[in-house]
Amino acid sequence: MAEIRLEGVTKRFGRxxxxxxxxxxxxxxxxxxxxxxxxxxxxxALRLVAGLERPDAGRIAIGGRDVTAEPxxxxxxxFVFQQYSLYPHLSVYDNLAFPLRSPTRRVPEAEIExxxxxxxxxxxIEDKLKNRATQLSGGQMQRxxxxxxxxxxxxxxxxxxxxxxxxxxxxxxxxxxxxxxQVDLGATIxxxxxxxxxxxxxxxxxxxxxxxxxxxxxxxxxxxxxPVDTYVAxxxxxxxxxxxPADLLPANRLAAGTRTVGARTEHIRVxxxxxxARGRVKWVEHLGDQSHLHIALDGHSLVALVxxxxxxxxxxxxxxxxxxxxxxxxxxRRIG
Amino acid sequence: MSTSAHxxxxxxxxxxxxxxxLVIAYALITMLPLVWIFLTALKTPPDSISYPPKIxxxxxxxxxxxxxxxxxxxxxxxxxxxxxxxxxxxxxxxxRNMVVAGPSNYVPRFWNSVVIAxxxxxxxxxxxxxxxxxxxxxxxxxADDLLFFILSTRMMPPIAVxxxxxxxxxxxxxxxTKFGMILLYTAVNVSLAVWLLKGFIDEIPREYEEAAMIDxxxxxxxxxxxxxxxxxxxxxxxxxxxxxxxxxxYAFAVLLTSGEAQTAPPFIPIIIGEGGQDWPAVAAxxxxxxxxxxxxxxxxxxxxxxxxxxxxxxx
Ligand SMILES: Nc1ncnc2c1ncn2[C@@H]1O[C@H](COP(=O)(O)OP(=O)(O)O)[C@@H](O)[C@H]1O
Ligand SMILES: [Mg+2]
Numbered sequence: 150m151a152e153i154r155l156e157g158v159t160k161r162f163g164r165x166x167x168x169x170x171x172x173x174x175x176x177x178x179x180x181x182x183x184x185x186x187x188x189x190x191x192x193x194a195l196r197l198v199a200g201l202e203r204p205d206a207g208r209i210a211i212g213g214r215d216v217t218a219e220p221x222x223x224x225x226x227x228f229v230f231q232q233y234s235l236y237p238h239l240s241v242y243d244n245l246a247f248p249l250r251s252p253t254r255r256v257p258e259a260e261i262e263x264x265x266x267x268x269x270x271x272x273x274i275e276d277k278l279k280n281r282a283t284q285l286s287g288g289q290m291q292r293x294x295x296x297x298x299x300x301x302x303x304x305x306x307x308x309x310x311x312x313x314x315x316x317x318x319x320x321x322x323x324x325x326x327x328x329x330x331q332v333d334l335g336a337t338i339x340x341x342x343x344x345x346x347x348x349x350x351x352x353x354x355x356x357x358x359x360x361x362x363x364x365x366x367x368x369x370x371x372x373x374x375x376p377v378d379t380y381v382a383x384x385x386x387x388x389x390x391x392x393x394p395a396d397l398l399p400a401n402r403l404a405a406g407t408r409t410v411g412a413r414t415e416h417i418r419v420x421x422x423x424x425x426a427r428g429r430v431k432w433v434e435h436l437g438d439q440s441h442l443h444i445a446l447d448g449h450s451l452v453a454l455v456x457x458x459x460x461x462x463x464x465x466x467x468x469x470x471x472x473x474x475x476x477x478x479x480x481x482r483r484i485g
Numbered sequence: 486m487s488t489s490a491h492x493x494x495x496x497x498x499x500x501x502x503x504x505x506x507l508v509i510a511y512a513l514i515t516m517l518p519l520v521w522i523f524l525t526a527l528k529t530p531p532d533s534i535s536y537p538p539k540i541x542x543x544x545x546x547x548x549x550x551x552x553x554x555x556x557x558x559x560x561x562x563x564x565x566x567x568x569x570x571x572x573x574x575x576x577x578x579x580x581r582n583m584v585v586a587g588p589s590n591y592v593p594r595f596w597n598s599v600v601i602a603x604x605x606x607x608x609x610x611x612x613x614x615x616x617x618x619x620x621x622x623x624x625x626x627x628a629d630d631l632l633f634f635i636l637s638t639r640m641m642p643p644i645a646v647x648x649x650x651x652x653x654x655x656x657x658x659x660x661x662t663k664f665g666m667i668l669l670y671t672a673v674n675v676s677l678a679v680w681l682l683k684g685f686i687d688e689i690p691r692e693y694e695e696a697a698m699i700d701x702x703x704x705x706x707x708x709x710x711x712x713x714x715x716x717x718x719x720x721x722x723x724x725x726x727x728x729x730x731x732x733x734x735y736a737f738a739v740l741l742t743s744g745e746a747q748t749a750p751p752f753i754p755i756i757i758g759e760g761g762q763d764w765p766a767v768a769a770x771x772x773x774x775x776x777x778x779x780x781x782x783x784x785x786x787x788x789x790x791x792x793x794x795x796x797x798x799x800x
Contacts, residue, residue, distance in 0.1 A: 222699065222702065226699060227700070228699045230695075252701070252703075301700075
């Protein structure tokens with residue numbers, strides 16, 4: 150186990166800066182999630198830490214040792230890739246054993262067997278060990294891919310959207326599993342995803358990344374409650390935050406200079422009103438445990454959360470007030 | 486596997502019948518000369534040139550005997566004075582007033598073909614795989630120009646360079662040597678190999694090697710353990726193409742080999758001249774010559790058909 154330290158790391162491909170001036174320290178035993186949309190530079194950041202790319206500028210240290218110039222094999226990391234899973238020409242067993250059979254490691258076959266079988270039990274794929282890697286379902290493949298990262302005990306685990314190709318149920322299961330494994334091992338994990346739920350549930354800290362730049366780092370609560378700008382505010386929250394002109398709605402409290410208010414569902418008070426009210430319910434989305442109210446208001450639309458047993462219906466008139474919304478200035482920075 | 490999804494393009498009975506007859510017709514057209522060669526190989530020389538051609542005949546080993554032996558003509562009295570014939574070929578020869586004088590050159594020529602074809606295929610595929618890997622994975626300066634140059638060596642007909650190569654080989658002492666022929670066929674095939682294999686290696690996601698390198702393998706070890714097995718299909722296909730070229734090559738073989746390193750293709754036609762038009766011997770030589778390439782192709786065919794990476798990469 151070890152900490153990862155990135156200092157001013159930049160990587161360009163031609164004219165695109167995939168990662169720009171990235172400084173970030175991931176503490177020993179921390180589960181840091183980099184959150185950003187496709188093309189934000191998440192994969193590149195991971196590849197830089199793994200040594201698969203050389204930075205154009207900056208330094209990378211793992212466990213206090215400068216590894217900027219070292220090849221991947223010398224860095225003692227594992228990597229779960231986003232795009233591929235397993236060696237198609239090997240069995241599941243051989244796939245799991247592959248990292249241990251590296252010529253630099255020289256683990257005795259008996260020990261490999263014990264480790265692989267133990268891991269297979271943990272991942273619930275014991276009965277698939279003899280299968281070819283190509284004869285597995287997507288979920289099983291991805292378990293094996295994660296298993297390959299767990300089979301040895303590296304200083305650092307790097308994971309590139311390992312759950313993104315799975316269906317919702319499996320994703321939820323594996324999310325729990327991963328978190329449990331991380332806690333059990335006390336592993337240092339750098340994990341990237343575009344999925345806010347993964348970020349919120351897995352992370353000790355979240356780093357929000359946009360077009361190669363790290364915008365904000367903090368605990369999931371901090372990122373959610375105190376986003377530095379509208380971009381970060383939009384990354385978290387389901388349904389997404391409503392961004393509205395400051396003078397559109399009455400609010401109990403606005404910081405001076407506010408141009409945009411960010412209203413999450415918990416900041417919105419919806420009250421039924423008579424026909425004079427400005428808000429109109431466009432439709433009600435029933436999700437079972439909750440309902441989303443889509444409201445049109447002076448040419449803007451916003452989404453609020455209501456009880457599933459709400460009496461509000463389509464075309465109902467509503468009054469809306471805001472309680473402690475987020476305040477952003479003209480440049481989109483949060484000022485209160 | 487939904488059948489209804491395919492029903493729109495499911496061929497009708499008539500289409501199937503037409504397609505079927507076309508395939509059968511094509512198969513017949515290509516197979517007929519081969520069948521004729523095998524039949525001729527089993528005929529006697531008179532049967533082989535009889536008109537109208539004989540479809541039904543008594544099979545004879547005369548063609549094979551004539552292929553593997555040299556014979557000398559003797560007087561009937563001399564032959565009568567000999568002790569009884571010891572082998573089939575001796576018997577056949579005596580029936581035509583000849584005795585077996587010794588083995589022919591067919592076996593050594595055939596062996597030359599084997600050594601030269603396998604040798605050049607091995608080197609072309611080995612060099613081609615490594616070059617293709619380099620072009621596929623590394624930023625090679627002027628890669629496109631180099632690849633075009635490599636391909637362009639295949640664009641002119643070989644005969645265009647026959648004279649310069651003949652002179653060069655004579656000067657270098659490479660004429661009529663197995664080494665020289667392996668070198669030549671390797672040079673001709675390596676361009677094809679690089680192009681074919683680059684396509685196959687481009688298809689293998691580089692994440693596989695990267696994963697191996699992160700796991701503590703060097704690039705060369707990753708190449709051997711991860712890339713080679715997945716490129717096996719492409720390597721097999723390439724090997725077949727190289728093999729077929731080297732095995733069948735005639736023009737350079739005639740020009741550059743005459744004894745020591747002569748391959749079977751220039752040798753087989755020579756048989757005709759020895760004592761009349763001995764078509765059964767030529768046919769026998771050709772029939773045997775066909776066997777290795779057919780076996781080689783059939784053996785690797787399984788490999789060609791098995792798409793080993795199918796479904797392994799998540800989309
Ligand atoms: N090998 C590469 N060559 C050229 N451009 C690249 C390469 N890798 C990434 N990029 C570019 O860098 C940016 C970040 O890519 P990536 O790190 O893959 O983002 P993410 O993983 O967040 O989707 C993208 O604009 C992408 O097109
Ligand atoms: Mg990515």
